[in-house]
Amino acid sequence: MKIIQKVGLGLFWGALLLFNALLFMGEFRLTDEKLQQVTSEPHYEILRHELAPVLNKTYGSSFAFVSAFDRYVSDYNLKQQENEQWNRVIWDDYTFAATKVASEGLVAQNKLLLLLLTIGLGAIGALLNLLPKYRGEPAGIKHNGVMFSSNKSRGIIGITLGVYLIGLYVLLYWFPEYIVNWALLVDPLSHMLSGQPASQWFLYGTIYTLAILVMGVRMFRKYRGNKYQLLRTSSVMFFQLSFAFLIPEILVLMNKPWHDFKNIWPLDYTFFYNYRVEGMLSSGSIGLFMFISGILLIILGVPLLTYFYGKRWYCSWVCGCGGLAETAGDPYRHLSDKSLSAWKIERWMVHSVLVFAVVMTGVTIANYFSGFGLLGQWTDTLHKWYGFLIGAAFAGVVGVGFYPLMGNRVWCRFGCPLAAYLGIVQRFKSRFRITTNGGQCISCGNCSTYCEMGIDVRWYAQRGQNIVRASCVGCGVCASVCPRGVLKLENGPQQGRINDIPILTGNESINMLS
């Protein structure tokens, strides 16, 4: 490793360390004005009274502050509930916002500087490490040592990283009040883009986008000379930065609802939720465009584009989950399980999630048209469970947290309802396939090993069969790593797409007979 790469790695680790240390820094003190800033008028009146013992008191850590804050708020709520004063209960969750404004000291005073020293320096360090990679070496994919790497082969580093990522997601989804110091860092950026203070989701979006961009650069180095991979990576980087990150924030700046135009139901499972539909329909022509383009994508975009290009047009060129998997997740792609039993589980799981999403959405829409009467309760329960199980636990915690444990496409393979929908089209009505080059396969196994979706590509290739599988996201890595030029992603006529040839090209002894 060159010196500069070592420096880069050092900077990255230093920045990461500091970033984590920030959570334990500063003090927390809620004042009257701060409380007023983050609460609604009527709630403010109640809370300033209820929270009197907390106000102006300095807490040494977010843990202490949050526990005091929560105690007083829930005491109040319990009292109301006991007295059956339902309308006086405070259902809004103010913990995150209150904790964030309460944070004082180092972080709150040095947001920009610390942003640069943590996230900024981390990204720069990573780039310094990645950019010189393979310099002076001829183009070609090098997987040397992947199986010996502790990070990439479920060694102690990989497992630690997995646990760390899982921890991050748990905090993000269920305990964001403990990571307010991180959200503070990106406040300046958020103000710049949308004019709003940063939520935990803005923080997440920033880091997510940066991860795709930085690790996208790693892809450029690793797959240099391979135009398919370079274009595909540029595409996910572009869609993440613009469609998923910048445009939604700018929409908010324009007082429109936050909207990611490329996110498609049922991956975007809240699309038909009442608040989303109302939000879009009450936002003028832009809102109407959001609504109509969203629906067109579902009923026309998905089938049509998938017919012509396979589901790859979305999963490995556009999608945000796919974008992270294909960049930050690339070092872990070989960890996917290739066994037949994993395939069975996959089909059951992913299609169950699709059914769940469809039922949940069906009930939501029925509820809407029935005037929120009959199905209100049902809808709420379904939303809660879907959001918890699928939206947060599966897509987030497992989806990314399991990268170093089960590969980078766990969510896409076992959980994504949109992938299931795209997959059904791809399997039964599409021009896309991976063509096998006659009898050239030597069964080496590189293709299967590096398939992130756990497809046993070799199984097909060694019998001269084309690969037509619902789950294939068309990343093209099998074709890139095959040492014998056996595989080619192609769109072509449906006739002969699924082929079953008993004897491979090259042997005429037996063909002669029949």
Add this chain to the structure above:
Amino acid sequence: MKEGKPIEAFCVHSKARHVVIIGNGIAGVTCARHLRKRDSTSRITIISGETEHFFSRTALMYIYMGHMKFEHTKPYEDWFWEKNRLSLVHDWVTHIDFDKKELQLKTQDPLAYDILVLALGSQSNMFGWPGQDLKGVQGLYSYQDLENMEASTKTCQKAVVVGGGLIGIEMAEMLRSRNIPVTFLVREQAFWDNVLPPQEAELVGRHIREHHFDLRLGAELDKIIDDGTGQVKAVVTKDGEEIACQFVGLTVGVSPNIGLVRDTQLGINKGILVDEHFATNIPNVFAIGDCAEYRTPPPLRRPVEQVWYTGRMHGETLAHNLTQGPVPYQPGPWFNSAKFLDIEYQTYGLVPNKWEEPVVSFYWEHPDGKKCLRLLFDKNRRQLQGVNVFGMRLRHAFFDKALRRNVTVEEVIGKLQEANFDPEFYDRHYAEILQRFNQQFGTSLQLQKEKKRKSLWALLGL
């Protein structure tokens, strides 16, 4: 052209016959799989002393380089064998009693067979060099070789690879992946020039040097020297140069692994002699794969063919013969492929290192010196005879058909876009190649128009 010979005259054809296959390589396993597909009643046993389960020998290098683990190189999951009622015996066969139709095993009880298929594979050549048995000196063929190499190179500072063939370059690449400097002794004047025409050999040589190998062309091994403890210390070339090293890879070809059947009644020469149905001189004993030698080679083929594809085709054909009645082995046009470090190579048909009129050659090389295409064809009849391609991929089905149907070189050149198998978005070189061809042969060929692409853009009229 159905073969007259009934199956009963060809082999034991009882319902419960026991087919025993020695060797679980591509030849033996393909034979077993196809046997099971066509015949549900036979007992089928596969014996191998090397590994319990079939693995891909061609992937040995990737295990050493850390691209894959041994598990990844197994083409079938471990449950596959039992599910298909293919019994596996993990043991060495030490003796075959052809009269009693019985096998002696090294550690297990003897095994009786009705039909015996010998798919014994190859072994690395050793030319009796002084010091070739020292510790740290080895070839690369078996899984055990890989384990030895792993152990011998743990503390290796410098290595020498002898022999410029496909396994040699793989071994050199393996060592490089562990940052062990390699000196590469190749007897020929250009890399693999006993197979490759000069330009291709040159191209590969350049690429090897680009990877910082110390490639010594025209260098021959004389002897290997001991450090006093039975471990290699250096090699000495025929020129008298001494090259210090702690590991020596000897990759000077392979030959049929027939130690087991030497000095028995089985007819052998370099390999086990077989007819066009893979039958040996003993009834109900057959041989396929690397270890077989054709008494009469199929047209344009060598008597012993030691590649993956031929092993597979032997297996397919013999399984057919043992179940459906014998047909002669008829391989289609020759094909092969390899990878030289980062440069892929494919070949279809016949491209020897030298040719004579009326065969002529067309050669195109990309300015970057890493891609090239050679077509050999008959000057008068214009028929394509073979193609070599480096740094690009070509479609097997296209060339298989072209070669079988004696298509002209002009037609092939005009249809390169159909023949191309490179990934999408890769640079296409059809026009340059065509222009070069026109220049060289004074023709005025045009690229045949690509069929109108069916795509969303077309649908939208774009």
